[in-house]
Amino acid sequence: xxxxxxxxxxxxxxxxxxxxxxxxxxxxxxxxxxxxxxxxxxxxxxxxxxxxxxxxxxxxxxxxxxxxxxxxxxxxxxxxxxxxxxxxxxxxxxxxxxxxxxxxxxxxxxxxxxxxxxxxxxxxxxxxxxxxxxxxx
Amino acid sequence: xxxxxxxxxxxxxxxxxxxxxxxxxxxxxxxxxxxxxxxxxxxxxxxxxxxxxxxxxxxxxxxxxxxxxxxxxxxxxxxxxxxxxxxxxxxxxxxxxxxxxxxxxxxxxxxxxxxxxxxxxxxxxxxxxxxxxxxxxxxxxxxxxxxxxxxxxxxxxxxxxxxxxxxxxxxxxxxxxxxxxxxxxxxxxxxxxxxxxxxxxxxxxxxxxxxxxxxxxxxxxxxxxxxxxxxxxxxxxxxxxxxxxxxxxxxxxxxxxxxxxxxxxxxxxxxxxxxxxxxxxxxxxxxxxxxxxxxxxxxxxxxxxxxxxxxxxxxxxxxxxxxxxxxxxxxxxxxxxxxxxxxxxxxxxxxxxxxxxxxxxxxxxxxxxxxxxxxxxxxxxxxxxxxxxxxxxxxxxxxxxxxxxxxxxxxxxxxxxxxxxxxxxxxxxxxxxxxxxxxxxxxxxxxxxxxxxxxxxxxxxxxxxxxxxxxxxxxxxxxxxxxxxxxxxxxxxxxxxxxxxx
Numbered sequence: 001x002x003x004x005x006x007x008x009x010x011x012x013x014x015x016x017x018x019x020x021x022x023x024x025x026x027x028x029x030x031x032x033x034x035x036x037x038x039x040x041x042x043x044x045x046x047x048x049x050x051x052x053x054x055x056x057x058x059x060x061x062x063x064x065x066x067x068x069x070x071x072x073x074x075x076x077x078x079x080x081x082x083x084x085x086x087x088x089x090x091x092x093x094x095x096x097x098x099x100x101x102x103x104x105x106x107x108x109x110x111x112x113x114x115x116x117x118x119x120x121x122x123x124x125x126x127x128x129x130x131x132x133x134x135x136x137x
Numbered sequence: 138x139x140x141x142x143x144x145x146x147x148x149x150x151x152x153x154x155x156x157x158x159x160x161x162x163x164x165x166x167x168x169x170x171x172x173x174x175x176x177x178x179x180x181x182x183x184x185x186x187x188x189x190x191x192x193x194x195x196x197x198x199x200x201x202x203x204x205x206x207x208x209x210x211x212x213x214x215x216x217x218x219x220x221x222x223x224x225x226x227x228x229x230x231x232x233x234x235x236x237x238x239x240x241x242x243x244x245x246x247x248x249x250x251x252x253x254x255x256x257x258x259x260x261x262x263x264x265x266x267x268x269x270x271x272x273x274x275x276x277x278x279x280x281x282x283x284x285x286x287x288x289x290x291x292x293x294x295x296x297x298x299x300x301x302x303x304x305x306x307x308x309x310x311x312x313x314x315x316x317x318x319x320x321x322x323x324x325x326x327x328x329x330x331x332x333x334x335x336x337x338x339x340x341x342x343x344x345x346x347x348x349x350x351x352x353x354x355x356x357x358x359x360x361x362x363x364x365x366x367x368x369x370x371x372x373x374x375x376x377x378x379x380x381x382x383x384x385x386x387x388x389x390x391x392x393x394x395x396x397x398x399x400x401x402x403x404x405x406x407x408x409x410x411x412x413x414x415x416x417x418x419x420x421x422x423x424x425x426x427x428x429x430x431x432x433x434x435x436x437x438x439x440x441x442x443x444x445x446x447x448x449x450x451x452x453x454x455x456x457x458x459x460x461x462x463x464x465x466x467x468x469x470x471x472x473x474x475x476x477x478x479x480x481x482x483x484x485x486x487x488x489x490x491x492x493x494x495x496x497x498x499x500x501x502x503x504x505x506x507x508x509x510x511x512x513x514x515x516x517x518x519x520x521x522x523x524x525x526x527x528x529x530x531x532x533x534x535x536x537x538x539x540x541x542x543x544x545x546x547x548x549x550x551x552x553x554x555x556x557x558x559x560x561x562x563x564x565x566x567x568x569x570x571x572x573x574x575x576x577x578x579x580x581x582x583x584x585x586x587x588x589x590x591x592x593x594x595x596x597x598x599x600x601x602x603x604x605x606x607x608x609x610x611x612x613x614x615x616x617x618x619x620x621x622x623x624x625x626x627x628x629x630x631x632x633x634x635x636x637x638x639x
Contacts, residue, residue: 063362064563067355067535068556074539075552090539091532109529113536 070094087114146268149495153503158198158496165202166504169209170512173229174217174519175530180210182354182534184470185346186541188477196478197493201500203474207467208260208450208501212508215252215443216519220245229446231418235431235438247384248439249516253509255388255444259396260505263451266400267458268498271487275459278484281608283591288612290585293462295616297577307570315575318348319582345473347542347551348579349466351558352565352572354538358531359563388440391421395441399448404455404464413449414442451501458494459484462581466573469580 070093074086088110095106152158172183184203191199214229219236232252239248281289298308398420399413421441422431431438453464454471461483463469475482480490487494512519542551565572604610 063359064560067359067362068560070535071355071539071552071556071559072549075543075549075556087536087540090536094532094535095528105529106532109532113533117536117540 066093066096083117084114087117142268145272145491145495146499148491149268149497149499150503152197152492152496153201153499157195158201158500159503161194161198161202162205162500162504163507165205166209166212166508167511168202169206169211170213170216170508170515170519171522172206173210173213173215174522179353179357180207181466181470182350182357182538183210184467184474185349185354186537188346188470188473189541189544191474192477196475196480196490197496199474199478200471200493200497201504203471204454204497204501205504208447208504209508211443211446211450212253212256212512213519215256215439216249216512216516219248219252219439220516229414229442231414231442232439234418235433235435238434239436239439242434244434247436249513251384251388251436251439252443253513255392255395255440256447257505257509258392259399259444259448260451260508261502262396263400263403263448264498264502264505266452267455267501268495270404271455271459271494271498274455275484275487278460281484282606283588283595284606284609285612287585287588287592288609288616289460290462290581290588292612292616292619293456293464294574294578294581295619297464297574299619308574311565311570311572311575312578315578315580316582316585318575319579344542344551344554345469345579347554348558349470349576350538350542351555351560352562352576353466354534355555355559356562356566356572358534359559360566361527362531384436387427387436391425391437391441392444394421394424395444396448398441399445400452402445403449403452414446417441417445447505454497454501457482458486458497461486463577466576469576472580 070090073093074090091110091113092106095109153162168183168187169180172180183206187203187206191203194202211229215232215236218229218232219240222233222237236248236252239245294312298312395413395417398417402413402416418438418441421437425431425435425437427435427437453468456462456464457468457471461472461481463472472482475486480486480493538555539552542555543549562572565575604613
């Protein structure tokens with residue numbers, strides 16, 4: 001429950017600060033909106049204090065972490081290690097986040113998806129992805 | 138119904154029947170049906186995923202294909218609702234109620250046929266509605282100045298808030314947050330950077346596709362992974378397809394009502410297929426003579442929402458094509474697609490690119506016909522697809538999303554954005570905040586600011602300009618009334634009733 005409150009408050013406060021700190025001119029519109037949002041955020045926050053809502057369950061941290069990590073890994077490693085390896089990493093990491101993890105199945109899935117992606121995106125649509133790691137020299 | 142109308146439609150059919158466009162239409166509706174069948178991926182994520190790929194297509198082809206995905210998904214969703222009690226797509230949740238019951242009574246065939254007939258009928262009618270109402274509306278819109286546009290957008294956003302699920306306050310907060318996010322980047326009038334925190338990639342604003350995929354695609358996957366996989370596939374025998382005479386007798390008026398209701402809702406901002414099907418079901422339950430049979434396999438409970446969601450899906454193109462204002466998230470994506478092609482959505486599209494406009498309209502009708510012809514025989518195949526376990530499905534979805542987003546600008550930044558908004562989206566679902574109003578605000582934010590500024594420049598800083606122009610004040614009053622209605626206690630209860638019924 002407190003996670004929920006904290007977040008809402010943060011969203012409201014963050015926007016308020018942004019709104020007020022900006023200069024006039026280009027800042028006119030955002031300031032107006034920021035103020036409005038802060039007010040509404042405050043009301044929502046106060047109401048949630050009064051009302052006895054259900055508890056907001058804890059976030060599935062492991063899941064969030066793994067999915068995010070798999071995506072970021074893909075994004076930042078694509079250029080250095082190439083499409084094939086980056087994709088395999090994405091698939092294996094994200095599959096690991098699920099309930100069941102069957103190694104054989106995931107490996108097979110990786111092979112199929114990587115092949116498909118290479119064919120469709122790199123060859124078919126001609127997107128400029130490096131396929132393999134660039135070895136020095 | 139003058140000659141001009143026929144001339145326009147024939148132009149549309151000529152465009153839509155061109156070989157390549159026909160193929161795109163076919164691809165679109167097939168893909169749409171596919172993702173409609175598969176739970177865990179909806180039209181929003183799919184269209185967002187395909188946006189980068191439409192670079193290479195012709196503008197007409199791209200729009201035809203994306204539109205096909207949207208209404209194709211409505212078809213696909215109904216199939217799985219009826220056969221396996223799994224709504225493949227949010228708009229067909231209510232079809233489960235009676236459709237699945239019909240299937241359990243061995244009447245899966247007639248239920249599927251009813252859904253198809255209803256959808257097809259609604260598709261035909263709403264195509265005509267689009268063709269008839271769009272040109273006059275666009276004519277009016279051409280006369281709009283910045284003040285009118287600003288007020289219209291205020292009205293649109295208020296409508297989106299009113300029609301969102303859950304808490305009003307939260308919906309308002311989401312719209313505002315969306316508007317603010319939309320302002321990130323280079324300020325159009327002064328060229329100054331706003332809220333970019335010195336990050337180079339943010340100078341062009343926050344990437345739209347990344348935001349949508351994160352909020353809808355990634356968040357959806359996380360939500361699905363949280364609950365344990367418990368999916369049973371019950372393949373009932375489809376049986377004979379043709380509904381009986383009695384069925385036909387009972388189905389036609391719900392189809393008519395559903396179509397009318399869905400068409401009306403589709404035009405409203407914030408409406409579209411989802412709301413249309415829920416509303417139509419509730420309405421039908423009230424007015425039908427067979428109201429007590431609802432939930433136990435009443436054919437009306439399939440006919441009405443299925444017609445409504447298809448009608449709503451198509452008429453939601455009207456505000457997009459005439460005013461350049463999206464009425465729901467899918468339409469916001471269509472704006473993105475048009476921008477990619479260098480087309481500025483709005484009333485001018487119709488006069489400057491008639492082949493695009495009428496081609497799209499005609500393709501909707503063709504797409505619907507393809508759906509009816511293709512879908513009934515292919516049902517078996519779609520059902521088989523359901524046996525693919527989610528643990529194999531979601532990494533595949535992630536792969537396509539990651540590659541799609543990455544290829545937008547060939548930089549990891551968009552992937553980062555997507556991941557960030559995925560987490561944010563998950564937190565929003567936890568807090569029962571709907572992401573849809575945020576997206577609408579996000580798209581409209583820059584447009585609203587620009588129009589407000591221009592209006593104020595023209596009036597030399599006098600904000601009364603919004604209240605002295607008749608059309609502008611009309612929209613604002615309508616927005617206030619709308620808010621007032623929702624806040625009124627009686628309607629409020631009603632609204633909760635409608636939304637709880639799922």
